[in-house]
Amino acid sequence: MKIRQRGIFNSENFREIFKYIPIPLYLWQQHENDLVLIDYNQIAGEESNLRINLDLGIKASSIKNENPDICENLLNCFNSHKHICKKCEYNSKRGKSHIYTNFNFIPPNLVL
Numbered sequence: 001m002k003i004r005q006r007g008i009f010n011s012e013n014f015r016e017i018f019k020y021i022p023i024p025l026y027l028w029q030q031h032e033n034d035l036v037l038i039d040y041n042q043i044a045g046e047e048s049n050l051r052i053n054l055d056l057g058i059k060a061s062s063i064k065n066e067n068p069d070i071c072e073n074l075l076n077c078f079n080s081h082k083h084i085c086k087k088c089e090y091n092s093k094r095g096k097s098h099i100y101t102n103f104n105f106i107p108p109n110l111v112l
Contacts, residue, residue: 028060028074030109035060035078066090070101077103078111 018025024044028035037058054063064071069088077084084103089096104112 025112026054028078028111030078031059035074035111073101073103074111077105081105081107 018039019042021041022043025041026037026044027039029038030036037054037056037060039056040054060071060074067088067090069086070090073084073086073088082105084101086101087098088101089098106112
């Protein structure tokens, strides 16, 4: 599976800014009929034990059973091309929790 990042996401300046934003950020890209995690920032990696444990290359469909709210909002954002902001329930190592999420469509095929 070859996934490419385009435009601003390839620029070195953006990569440095993205890396240090103080909230967990995940970047998903359309691949075939699914979304695939292609990047996350430093804080998301550090917080992975407290939040959803995601590895690069994981498909959104594979988290659907454990985290249906997050998967549904992620796919709705991509399909509607609209910003979605919602409180989501998710399963972590500590049990069920809630997080406030923002999903942003970035043309042509990304969700942040």
